[in-house]
Every structure is written in structure tokens, then in C-alpha cells.
Amino acid sequence: MTSIPKRMEAAGKALLLSLISASMSRRRALPDWRARPYRVLYVRHDGIGDMILATGTLRAIACSHSTISLDVLTHASTAEMLLGNPHVNRVISFRPGRRLAYPASLLRRLRRERYDVVVDGMMRRFVDGAVQRPRVKSSTVLLMAVSGAPHRIGMGGRPNDFIYTFPVIPPPERSVHHAEYSAAVAAPFNVVPAREDLSCELHVSDAEGVAAEARWRALEDSHRVPRLLVNMSAANARRRWPIDRYIAVIRHVLERHPGASVLVIGAPGDEEGISAVASASKATVCVPSLRDAFALIGTADVLFTPETSLGHAAAALGTPAVVMLPAGHEMLVPYKGSGRNLFGADGTIESVSVDAASRALEEVLDRPA
Template identity: 25%
Template sequence: MPSAPSGWPSTSISRSGFPMNFRKILIIRRDNIGDLILTTPLFEAIRQRYPEAYVAALVNSYNAPAIAGNPHLDAIFSYTKGKHAAGEPVWQAYLRRAKLLWQLRRMHFDCIVLPNGGPVPRALKLARLLKPRHIVGFVGDRGRAAAVDLAVHGDGGKLHETEDIFRLLAPLDVAGPIPGLTVVPEPDLAHRLHSRLPEAVASGNGPLVALHISARKEKQRWPVERFAELAKRLHEQYAARFLLFWSPGDENNPFHPGDDAKAARLLTALKDLPIAPVATGQLSELIAGLALADCAVLSDGGAMHVAAGLGKPIVCFFGNSSAERWHPWGVPYELLQKPSRDAGDISVVDAADAFGRLMTRYLQET
């Protein structure tokens, strides 16, 4: 391992018994948008414990906008996965990745943290390529423990994903309480989106409700006809206004199926209500659009965690995913999940009642 630069303190021992000399820290999280957002409390906790340290994150180009502008990071490094290399030869993406890894290796990180819900061989291989002084990660067997010198053992059991990966900060001498999520919208983009809203949607006495109708997994999807009926009830009872979000594209696209047709049907069904579609071809647009809303109604998924990171109260539909592991973190929420573990079995009455409870709780807490 490389030696510490001149003038740096020698290694000390933390309260947890691990060696501690962390002046350059890299967090690697390469997976989905929601997973990365649930990692943002680690950024804040590390910054609070090591205010003078250089703290950076390595992510992929697809999820990088989820942490753009994060105030607790000094730098965000991203690379393009081969499957996301649209409009260019895959080899160019791989070449840029190799150059980035060489750059990171020359930065001589003291510590690399691998915040995944268990051992992830690919992430570990990537960390070892960068030759840090220490690697912090979960281990499940002796072979992995040899590579992860600051190892955290045991599974998270029934912990939330954020609680589970927060256990990885013990070797950095970081303890709770766990901060909330952090998602930062682009101010100029949010302003532009707001300026395009119809007057009936942009202003009013009722809450501005984000409706996100898409979900990647079939059992997480709530029927668009129920979104229509729910919107009518919320408008009648609360004078609610609406922003409509969906995954763009044609439903028959084999690579990136979208819900353009469903969104068009919903807009037709709600033509007499104050509702505006918000195009979200980029993740940054989804973040900026959700930032405009007062609250959100949507299924479990990346958009739900974006909304939580923006501090929005949430009504969420869960199908066959674990509510214990993935519920919204750090915000008021009402979670609906049926014994069938199919979101399609959640009724409009269920959703309307949950919205009422959420509004009552939110008003009481604010």
C-alpha cells in the first residue's frame, strides 16, 4: 500500500478498534438510482465525522444525476456502462473507464467504502484495482475477508437498506443517528419547468400532487384507470392539482419500454382537471419536476426514493418488494401493500384513505 504523504497523521485506533487514518475516502455505488440515493446519508455522516477529508463517489453515468450537487461530496466520478453507451462504440466507453480508473488509482485513497447490501464481487474487484490503503465492505466468507481488510460481518436481517449499509461506517468511527436522504434539483431546470406549467396547475389553494404511473416490475404497477379515479377524488376533496410523470417511450420497445400511451389515456381522462404532464427524458428532469410538487403518489422504485430525497410526503404502492427494506426513508409516508403482494389489488378507496391520513400527519408535523 502507498505510504501517507508527508505531514499526515500516523494511523490511530478508533473506538471500534479499527485503524483510522482517513483523509481521502471514495464511496463506490454502481447500481440503481434508488440504491444510490439511499447511500446519501453515508456521505453526510462521513462529512460530519471528517470535515477536512476529501470525500468522493464513483458511480455510473446513468445514476450520477441522483447525487449531482450533493453538498457533502468533494467530487463525483462516473463512467458509462457498456449497455448505456448509446450513440458511440462500446470500446470508447471502456477506454474512458480505463482512463478514469487509472486517474483514481493515482489519487491513493486511504479508504474505499462499498455500500452494497452484502458482498458484491464486481465492486470489490473494482476497489482492489484502485489500490486503496483500506477497503470497507460486507463479507460473507473467509475468501472475501482477505480482500476486505475492514470487514463488516453478518446480514442486515430486517433492517432498511439505509440502516444496513450504515453499519459499514463503524470502521470509520462513525455512529448514528442516520441522516436523511439528500437529492438536489437543478435550480434553473426547476424554474424552467415551473414556468411552463398552466396557471391552473402552477397556482391554487390545494396541494400540488405528483402522480408517477410507471413501475419497472409488473406487480408494482397500479392501473392507470385507478390513478384517474383517485385524481378526481383528490381534486374534489382537497382541490388538488397534479403533475403527471411516467417512464417515456413506447410500451413495445424491447429495450426500454415506456408508458407514453398510458400517460396519454390518463391526460384524456383528466382533461377537466388541473393537470400538467412533465416530460422526463433525463433523470435531472425527473428530480427537478418532483421538486415542484407538494407530495407524491407512486409505486416503489427509483422515483419514490427521489421524492423522499427531496423531502416529499409520499403515498406508495408496494407489490412484491420488501416494505421493510425499501420503504421511503426520512419522510412522512403511507405505504400500501396487499397480502397478494400485487399492487394491482390496492383499491382507489385504499389510496384515497392513505392520502387523507398522510395529509393529516403532514399538517400535524409541520
């Protein structure tokens, strides 16, 4: 049974939404983007891989008209994806408040910024067996209202979409890659996603690249050998693969490519499993920061991972990847990436076999450079 405070909170939220709807639920014609400078804020703060996939959309919006200056609002954890991105004027990062709401200090700041356009990049989608964001969140409605932006763009066809002055309807989610699906919010800027280059991009600094190259060279003899980067960490149990299978796959690679450099990486908290795999397969272990992981991916020959975010990073950096995903996630594979995607059954990657993974890695490693 719902408690009285929660019922009162829900009633207050419903009243606030109705008041905002009454005052702001008006559609508005798009401006002439060529007429004057426009300050645009793109809002997206979900996963690391999602922000990487969004870089094509950001580029398309920023380059659509010379009058547009593009800022991005995102979590502090995903802001790193945009370091060095030449298409983003400024990244505003924040840490969510109670119940993932926007802090009051952030709302006041956005009000002072006086943006001309706010783009809500948080769209409805299906992932890991659940529908995410089936409605426009009340916190998003509040942010857009408080911003004072005269033009507000986002995915229509959902409850609370009254806040958008220009709602967009993307193509059916299962019909296109998620990079193209989420690029629908760029259409009001005269961008046609189906004709646009939406390739992902990441920018590794010279210092990060030099450090990664030095780590690889420390594993090699005097001559260059194949470099396999193995990531074991994953966001949830659906995407975790048994430790003994990683060991078997690495041993197979080393039998086929004696002397190859194999570096096993993972996130903090997974050190025990990473060390066990590295020890049993005579590989080297590393727990890098996220930025250092990107640099290692960019200097590897092949990435093997159960985590799609690093697969997206590999596609952005031009590194072939063998990525394990649950079936049903075909629209979330690395966008325009080179490599192989292996799908598990029953909503997990448990059914991906050692043989399938080994064959995929052989195929990618044996390709001409």
C-alpha cells in the same frame, strides 16, 4: 451444458481470484483518521433510489473527520443524484463494460488517483423476490486490488470478502431500514449508524426549482391550490398498477378537491399510458427528465407513485408521498418520509385497491400544511 470458452473463462477467473487472495487477504488495523488527510472512494452503482438512500451514509463518512475527502464512483445514470451535494468532493461516473465489468480505462484512472481508502457500498440484500450480491463480485475484487488502496472496507460474511482489509457485518437486513443497514460501511470511520442522522438529501438548483414552480403555476388560477404529482412509471412489472385505477384515484381527488392541480408524469416509453390517464381524468401530462422530476416533486404538495426511487426523492425533499410497494419491502420505504405506504400481496402491487389509495391520498392532502 456449459461451453468450453465459458469454462475456460470461469477457470481463469478462479485462478485470478486465488492469486489476489494469496497476496492481499490480510486484515489491517484502521488508521488514526485525525493524523493526516485521507482520500476516500465510495463505490456504489445500483439503482437511483439506492444512491438517494446512500446520501446519509456519504454525509456521515464525509463529516466524521475533517481530514476526509470523499469521492464517489457510480454509473452515469445515478451520478445525477449527487449534483450539488456539498459532502462529495467529486463524482466519477462510468458506463459498465462487458458483463457489467469496470472498463480498463477506469481501473487505470483509479490506480493513478492513489486513494487511501476504498469503500464498497454494494451490499447483499433481498429485493423483488431475489437475493442480490450474495458474493463479492470478482469485478469488485479486481477494482479494489488494482486501486492500490491500503484500506478496503465492505460487507463481510460473503465469498471473496478476503479483499477487504476491514470487513463489516451489518445488522440483520429485515431488522432495520435499508438506509441504516447499508450505513454499516461507515462504522470504520467511528460512525454509529443507530445514532446518526441518515436522512436522505437531494439538491435542486435554483433554475430547476423556478422551472418547476412555473409549470405548476401554469395549471393554477390566480390562487394557490393543492398540487398532486402522479408518477405512473415503475422499474418492473411487479410495481406496475392498472391504468384504470390511476384514473379512478385522480377523479376521486378532484371530486374532493375541485380545482386541484394534477400533473401525471412518467418515463420515456410510457407516454401512451400517461396520456390516456391524463386525458380520462382531466389532468396534465409531462415526461420530465430525472432532474426535472425531482424539482416537480420538491414543489408538489403530495406525490403518488409505485416507484420507490421517487418516494426516496420525496423524503429527501420534504414532500409527503403515498407509495405503493410489494409486501416484503418494508425496509425499503422512504426513509423518514412523511406520507403513507401501501403494500400489495404476492410480490406485486396489484392488490392495492382504488379505495385504499384514495383514502391514503385524502389523509395526506387533508393534513395541515
